Amino acid sequence: MQEKVLNLAVVGAGYWGKNLVRNFATAKRCSLKFVCDLDEKILAAQKKSFPAVQTTTRLDDVLADKTVGAVVIAVDVPKHFDVAKRCLESGKHIYVEKPLTLTVADAKELVELAAKKNVKLMVGHLLEYHPAVNFVKDMIDTGKLGRLYYMYTQRVNLGIVRKNENAWWSLAPHDISVICYLFGSQPVSVSAWGQCYLQNGIEDVVFATVKFNDGKMANIHCSWLDPHKIRKMTVVGSEKMATFDDMEASEKIRIWDKGAAVKKDTVASYPEIISLRFGDIVIPKISSGEPLSLECAHFVDCVLDDKKIRSDSLDGLRVVQILEAGQKSLKNNGAPVSTEDLL
Template identity: 50%
Template sequence: MLNVAIVGLGYWGPNLLRVFDSMDFCVVKYCCDKDDGVRHTYQQLYPRIVFLSEFEVILNDPDVDAVVIATPVPTHYFFAKQALSSNKHVFVEKPLTLEIEHAIELTELAEQKQLTLMVGHLMLYHPAIEWLKKIIIDGELGQICYLYSQRVNLGRLRSKENAMWSLAPHDISVALYLIGKNPNSVSANGYAYLQPDVEDVAFINLTFESKMAAHIHCSWLDPHKIRKMTVVGEKRMAVFDDMNKEEPIKIYDKGFSAVDDDKNRLISMPYVRFGDIWIPHIPAEEPLMRECKHFLDSIINSTNPISDGRNGIDVLTILHQAQDSMLQSQALSISYE
């Protein structure tokens, strides 16, 4: 039985508390938050858990196996380093840190101490994304040409991070997972309408080897709530719609087919091929439940999580280059640690 401590009960922390508290093979021993009112509220809901404001109590308790960090992004590095230095496994919400150097330091520290460091790239644990990855590996879509995503809504407005930093980590992590490679260049544009120098909308273009590409559109200034990704392959196309809980995946058996005419090699233009639309059954499992279970399984089995520190570094590297691309108004190459 693993003992877990949760740090931060703001926006996302209560969801992590709910899920970890529901699991059979872990116990939430502590919850830490500096807000007295927040602690009082959740103490009524979870009376057996110790709620406190002093993080040092968690660090000094040898019975605590893992620390789950859901604090504001600028504090991720501080809390994660303290926890790893105290020999605790660490789950930290995305992004891993603000600075690449800090992410590298945390990853190397976890590797040195043989501890699990996992980043909350939630969408990697969505059963539909896992299913989509499998059919890509199996060649059902053919060679991937490109993919594009939309993650837009009206709100939730942030003042300390722009829409790209708030929303794009989800789709960047999924793009890397599905394509199976890191991009070698990025170009990005962002526009601030509501607050000075805080972009409300961003468009990111990632270029991979073999002419593969990904386009990511994220915004909190949009009349629609859309969470959708389209993957275009040479054989078939797939659409993942996270807002459609009943039918999150649709496979379109359509595209272009080459002309096979031995008598007339001058005819080389492909023709449009229309086929069926296939809607597979995807288990209705909560991604957050799967993500938290994966973290605990990684600790128990001493295996690397899918969204480990190295994955967190890659996503963070792309975000930084995309931010620089916005500022410089030009495409930039990406080098990885």
């Protein structure tokens, strides 16, 4: 039997989009038919690397081609909504880079349109496809970390300084998506503090706290104005703790057999004793798959085999909802903003 193949187009082949072009050009079960970008120089470079791919500055060329089943969108974020909407209206499955849109209202419209057209909508929440993150997810789901308490993420570096979005919208989508993925639930409120040093009204650094109604909590620190390049997260459970350091070449995960237990004492003078446990630190071997190629393969498989996408339209909407709540909090000096009434 002949293998099904998905014909694809990538729209936006700039800093990030060129990675998507490279991955989809070599991924199994798909054929990259078009690269579309407004910049002729970018198109010329892509044509040189992939001579069989058609290049165009006109999205209409892509949409008019009935053999193109899916469009991968990596244009700048303020244009996500318009490009995604046009692709959905043409009945194409879409993969949109993070964040899905800049407002909850726009994200909801895309989610509804994708459902109406019966096509897939995936959002590029890359970390949900990272083998190291999935190692931690498996430990959580099988109870090895015990009861989850809290986690924190650090995503800081010097650059890239963006002009049309702040550090919260540019960097935090990854952290928000991974927090919701690992915790398996939806937060109830966000408090965010930040400052604008380089450009008026655009926060360079943000500290945000996300709370869940079962007592779990997560903190996000993101900045493009920092001396360190850190891509790290720490998850604290009642039995064990886990750290993920994406800057480490091979030893990305450490599992810490550390914890604290509260015991009732029979001696009346100390009603409770807190005992601390300092055990082994284990560095597990993690499979070496490139997260982006795993993410691209997942999209192709889900479209061709009609399977549920991990970072689907509702996941994309949830991240935008938390971003929007965080943005409101940023403008109100960190006052907690409920996420519940936004969905």
